Amino acid sequence: MARITAGVTSSHVPAIGAAIDNHRTGEPYWQRVFEGFERSKEWIRNAKPDVVIGVYNDHASAFSVEVIPTFALGTAAEFGIADEGWGPRPVPVVKGHPGLAAHIAQSVILDEFDLTLCNKMEVDHGLTVPLNLMFGTPKAWPCPVIPLAVNVVQYPPPTGNRCYMLGKAIRRAVESYPEDLNVVIFGTGGMSHQISGQRAGLINSKFDHAFLDNLSKDPKKLTRLSHLEMMREAGAEGVEMVMWLIMRGALDDKVDEVYRFYTVPASNTAVGHIILENRKKATKKPAAKIKRAAARQKIHRVRS
Amino acid sequence: MAAAKPTGGKDYDDIPGTYVFDADRSRQGYHLNMFCMSLMKAENRKAFKADEAKYLDQFPLTPQQRDAILKRQYNRMLELGGNIYFTAKLGATDGHPFQHLAAVMTGSTQQDYADLMLRGGRSVEGNRSRSGKYAKAGSSIVKDGKPKSSKPEASKGKNRRG
Numbered sequence: 001m002a003r004i005t006a007g008v009t010s011s012h013v014p015a016i017g018a019a020i021d022n023h024r025t026g027e028p029y030w031q032r033v034f035e036g037f038e039r040s041k042e043w044i045r046n047a048k049p050d051v052v053i054g055v056y057n058d059h060a061s062a063f064s065v066e067v068i069p070t071f072a073l074g075t076a077a078e079f080g081i082a083d084e085g086w087g088p089r090p091v092p093v094v095k096g097h098p099g100l101a102a103h104i105a106q107s108v109i110l111d112e113f114d115l116t117l118c119n120k121m122e123v124d125h126g127l128t129v130p131l132n133l134m135f136g137t138p139k140a141w142p143c144p145v146i147p148l149a150v151n152v153v154q155y156p157p158p159t160g161n162r163c164y165m166l167g168k169a170i171r172r173a174v175e176s177y178p179e180d181l182n183v184v185i186f187g188t189g190g191m192s193h194q195i196s197g198q199r200a201g202l203i204n205s206k207f208d209h210a211f212l213d214n215l216s217k218d219p220k221k222l223t224r225l226s227h228l229e230m231m232r233e234a235g236a237e238g239v240e241m242v243m244w245l246i247m248r249g250a251l252d253d254k255v256d257e258v259y260r261f262y263t264v265p266a267s268n269t270a271v272g273h274i275i276l277e278n279r280k281k282a283t284k285k286p287a288a289k290i291k292r293a294a295a296r297q298k299i300h301r302v303r304s
Numbered sequence: 305m306a307a308a309k310p311t312g313g314k315d316y317d318d319i320p321g322t323y324v325f326d327a328d329r330s331r332q333g334y335h336l337n338m339f340c341m342s343l344m345k346a347e348n349r350k351a352f353k354a355d356e357a358k359y360l361d362q363f364p365l366t367p368q369q370r371d372a373i374l375k376r377q378y379n380r381m382l383e384l385g386g387n388i389y390f391t392a393k394l395g396a397t398d399g400h401p402f403q404h405l406a407a408v409m410t411g412s413t414q415q416d417y418a419d420l421m422l423r424g425g426r427s428v429e430g431n432r433s434r435s436g437k438y439a440k441a442g443s444s445i446v447k448d449g450k451p452k453s454s455k456p457e458a459s460k461g462k463n464r465r466g
Contacts, residue, residue, distance in 0.1 A: 060337070084396070085393040155316070196322070197409055199322050199426065200321075202425060203421075205424065228315050231319055237388075
């Protein structure tokens with residue numbers, strides 16, 4: 001059976017993508033951002049996901065103002081890279097996992113979450129920047145990625161609670177898929193930022209740190225945040241942090257925080273990143289001890 | 305900071321300097337945003353640059369929207385139903401980094417705006433509420449305004465890109 005073993009959240013600032021594409025990652029400004037993801041790359045090399053579910057938002061790339069789906073799941077075999085005004089980013093096409101995606105679609109819709117399904121969809125920096133941050137710049141992404149695009153462009157986005165509950169439905173879907181797959185879910189966007197209007201440039205690090213703390217320990221508190229409070233405290237565009245709650249809902253109630261990174265700024269945005277692992281479950285007691293010890297060792301190594 | 309014009313009795317209109325892109329604005333700004341969307345294609349960017357006024361004739365814009373586009377008045381575009389992810393495509397077509405647009409919207413220079421960000425960004429204090437009703441509201445998740453390790457690690461790097 002397939003299983004979601006861990007969740008990753010990360011900002012998806014477009015300028016991070018531009019820094020990668022224009023070979024500017026070694027500059028002091030960008031070094032500060034990329035260094036924060038070195039351990040994350042090591043972690044995901046060890047985690048070896050078979051599939052990533054990438055929760056992100058489209059930025060007027062695949063969806064204009066013609067059609068605005070609240071939750072759109074990519075069920076295609078591959079997803080092209082969108083031209084966002086500068087030409088498409090020079091990153092590999094994103095290969096999907098149509099089998100698991102179709103299964104998630106069916107399970108989640110019958111579980112009363114009415115997804116939009118996309119058999120053709122281009123993906124933008126919202127998805128590809130976090131893939132770069134976690135996997136670097138390989139010639140092909142190391143595993144299939146199922147994109148889940150969430151509307152956070154036109155108000156209102158789905159509530160944090162709805163996102164959290166969708167995460168739970170996705171978990172149920174994954175766990176009813178017969179193939180033995182290790183699935184990692186990414187929640188992307190945020191943290192505090194406002195890029196529009198006279199209030200552009202807003203950053204609220206206190207809010208961000210509290211959000212990160214609660215994401216591990218008390219995510220239900222975050223599901224009660226109103227959009228108004230999120231926009232007021234974390235910026236009009238900071239509301240996209242609701243997407244992190246899809247990731248969180250897909251994990252166990254109790255998780256281990258393996259790694260965290262926070263820095264201000266990347267362009268206009270506070271960069272936040274966290275890795276959460278479900279606690280290892282084992283079927284036989286002797287094996288359990290070994291597995292837990294191995295898990296502790298792994299956590300220790302990544303943290304040290 | 306100049307205030308965003310309210311669209312009528314919505315709680316989020318109390319947030320200063322903010323144009324929440326809701327269904328009303330989406331409808332009002334439909335053609336403005338679809339014009340911006342057309343700039344995702346290289347041939348359209350070329351045609352627009354060659355003759356902006358002629359290119360805009362394809363879109364049933366209001367005279368105000370048309371004027372705001374030609375004058376690159378980015379806040380005015382938001383006020384008239386534009387969305388930042390769409391208007392950013394116009395900025396990209398002009399070859400501007402995003403921080404140029406941010407500087408225009410905040411009435412700053414690009415350098416001053418970039419410096420503001422390096423210092424940790426614009427504070428939420430004093431920027432919560434037009435009416436003053438939520439001026440000291442804070443957040444339900446922040447304890448005493450002092451969560452642990454709340455200091456952002458701002459860099460002093462010289463190279464930046466918006």
